[in-house]
Amino acid sequence: MIVVCRLDDVPDGGAIGALPNARGRDTLVLLRRGDQVLGYVNNCPHYDRAPLGWRKDEFLNGDGTRIMCAAHGALFRIEDGVCEVGPCLGQALTAVALTIRDGHVCLADGSALLS
Amino acid sequence: MRIIGPDELIFGVDNIQACRDFLKDYGLIETAPDCFEALDRTAIILRETGDASLPPPLPTATRLRETVWGVEDQATLEAISGELSRDREVRTEASGRLSTVDDAGFRIAFQVTRRIKLDLAAERINSPGASPGRAANEIGANEDAEARPRTLSHIVYFVPDMDRMANFYIQRLGFVITDKFTNTGPFLRPQANDDHHVLFMIQTPDYMQGLEHLAFHMQGPTELMLAGSRMVKKGYQSFWGPGRHKFGSNWFWYFNSPMGTHVEYDADMDKHDGDWVMRETPMSKEAAQMFLFENVAKWAPGGPPPGKG
Numbered sequence: 001m002i003v004v005c006r007l008d009d010v011p012d013g014g015a016i017g018a019l020p021n022a023r024g025r026d027t028l029v030l031l032r033r034g035d036q037v038l039g040y041v042n043n044c045p046h047y048d049r050a051p052l053g054w055r056k057d058e059f060l061n062g063d064g065t066r067i068m069c070a071a072h073g074a075l076f077r078i079e080d081g082v083c084e085v086g087p088c089l090g091q092a093l094t095a096v097a098l099t100i101r102d103g104h105v106c107l108a109d110g111s112a113l114l115s
Numbered sequence: 116m117r118i119i120g121p122d123e124l125i126f127g128v129d130n131i132q133a134c135r136d137f138l139k140d141y142g143l144i145e146t147a148p149d150c151f152e153a154l155d156r157t158a159i160i161l162r163e164t165g166d167a168s169l170p171p172p173l174p175t176a177t178r179l180r181e182t183v184w185g186v187e188d189q190a191t192l193e194a195i196s197g198e199l200s201r202d203r204e205v206r207t208e209a210s211g212r213l214s215t216v217d218d219a220g221f222r223i224a225f226q227v228t229r230r231i232k233l234d235l236a237a238e239r240i241n242s243p244g245a246s247p248g249r250a251a252n253e254i255g256a257n258e259d260a261e262a263r264p265r266t267l268s269h270i271v272y273f274v275p276d277m278d279r280m281a282n283f284y285i286q287r288l289g290f291v292i293t294d295k296f297t298n299t300g301p302f303l304r305p306q307a308n309d310d311h312h313v314l315f316m317i318q319t320p321d322y323m324q325g326l327e328h329l330a331f332h333m334q335g336p337t338e339l340m341l342a343g344s345r346m347v348k349k350g351y352q353s354f355w356g357p358g359r360h361k362f363g364s365n366w367f368w369y370f371n372s373p374m375g376t377h378v379e380y381d382a383d384m385d386k387h388d389g390d391w392v393m394r395e396t397p398m399s400k401e402a403a404q405m406f407l408f409e410n411v412a413k414w415a416p417g418g419p420p421p422g423k424g
Contacts, residue, residue: 046323054137054371056350062129062164071354072273072325073176073375086176087273087323 002107004028007100010037015059015067017042018105019113025051028096028113029059029067030105031078037105039096040081041112044069046088067093116194116289118305119228120313121267122185124329125160126178126374127169133373134161140349141370141378142263142342143331153331155230157185157267161374170214170222177325178375182221182270183212185228187307195225198287218283219274219324233265238335238382255337262342264331268365268381269313271328274300275321284314293387294362296398302362309386311363328369328377332384336366339382343368356380361402362394 004018010032017026029052031038044050046069053059054070061068066084067076074086081093097108107113128134135149138159143151149161162169162180169180186192189211196213199205205215212226239248240255249255274280277300284290290303293311302312317327333339340357347353354377356368365384372378396402 051352051354051371054133054352054373056352058133058373062131062133068130068375070352070371070373070375071377072323072327073178075176085322087319089322 001101004030004039004098004105004107007032007035007037007103007105010105013064014057016057017053017059026053026056029053029093030098031059031067033078035100037098037100038078039098039105039111040067040076040093041096043094044071044074044088045083045091045093046072046074046086052093116198116305117187117191117307118195118225118288118290119185119187119230119307120305120310121157121182121270121329122226122229123158123160123181123183124179124267124270124326125162125169125181125183127162127164127166127172127180128178128374129164130373131161131163137351137373137378140346140351141331144263153264153266154235155233155266157230157331159329159374173220173324175322175324176375177273179326180222181214181224183224183226184305185230186225187228189227191307192225192227195288217280219272219276219280221272221324230266235265235334238337258341260338260341262333262338262345264333264342264380266332268310268330268332268379268384269315270326270330271315271317273319273323273325273327274316275319275324277301277316277318280316290314291389292393293391294393295395296362296402297395299398304387309388311365311385311387326376328379330367330379330381333380333382335382339366339368339380342380343370346370 010016010030012032015031018030019028020026026042029040029042042051050071052069072087074088075084076093083091094112096113097111099106099108138151146152150158152158196205205213212224214224217223241247281301289306292301293304295301300316303314352371354369354371359366363384365381367381369377369379
């Protein structure tokens with residue numbers, strides 16, 4: 001069980017980056033909607049080394065309804081990570097399975113980031 | 116056709132405050148509301164997505180709405196108008212700017228350039244055997260030095276048909292190819308600019324059409340690294356660099372941006388004239404970078420859709 005952060009660290013309706021790698025680059029994007037937290041690998045599927053955000057914890061479009069790739073502007077649905085427009089049309093962000101335990105966001109067993 | 120290079124890039128965005136913050140932190144100066152200028156007055160213009168003054172968007176993800184090319188004089192504008200009016204509508208705006216569309220469907224405009232002539236020092240270095248670049252006791256590593264983009268250097272488009280696109284700029288507007296990545300695209304230089312490229316293109320599926328990146332020239336490699344390091348310290352997302360390209364020889368450092376395009380600092384690009392003989396090579400990481408301080412396996416997408424190659 002890997003604890004990622006406290007649930008309260010993720011603003012409701014917002015997004016944060018988490019689990020920085022050795023270079024300090026966040027590997028996980030967390031999105032919170034009420035008590036639900038969704039996680040995606042911080043990489044745009046249109047190529048293999050394309051972090052999504054433009055600044056620490058900045059991952060969303062203007063009205064906060066889509067995840068935006070700040071490389072070329074692709075937009076992804078928050079609920080399932082599917083790309084609606086952009087260079088990775090028809091592809092999806094890689095979901096990371098999470099569980100909430102005692103007010104903490106944890107990587108679930110078998111999570112994409114554990115493999 | 117005495118075209119100099121990109122004068123203005125106009126974006127329609129849904130996150131305008133984030134874009135303002137980014138462009139200021141990048142080093143551009145807001146000289147009019149949502150007009151962010153380099154030292155020679157070349158500029159990025161921001162507008163809200165639904166702004167009625169904007170040309171229509173492409174159906175893709177790109178937020179670039181118009182590329183404005185600077186030309187030397189009115190005679191060049193008239194020549195461009197005469198040439199392009201043969202097969203498309205060319206509108207003359209009240210400002211005298213010409214507005215039309217290129218063969219890939221990008222909205223383009225032409226104006227007598229807004230650039231002012233710069234008279235600034237190059238980066239000064241000390242090198243054994245050469246006269247010192249700096250006086251005794253003059254420090255090279257100045258963390259407090261100002262680092263301002265000097266001029267809008269080049270743009271790179273994703274295009275569905277690189278040959279058709281390149282031929283438009285070559286045959287209709289007088290650009291020349293300086294170098295080429297086979298099956299990816301050519302580096303293009305217009306007649307009134309000796310920089311290695313002001314326009315490059317990458318062939319992609321049509322749903323990717325848009326702006327891959329824009330770049331401004333910095334004083335030199337030291338200023339480029341200073342500016343890029345400041346962006347990293349402010350939490351901005353580095354994408355690729357710092358390093359040095361082979362074609363063009365320019366130093367580079369690319370960042371993600373809230374405009375949904377990569378934004379590059381570049382420095383010390385090669386200059387060419389009509390005696391230059393074009394080079395060509397397949398694109399690869401070895402061909403694109405002479406050296407890099409953070410290595411990457413791949414620097415741009417391209418080719419057919421997944422599963423169809």
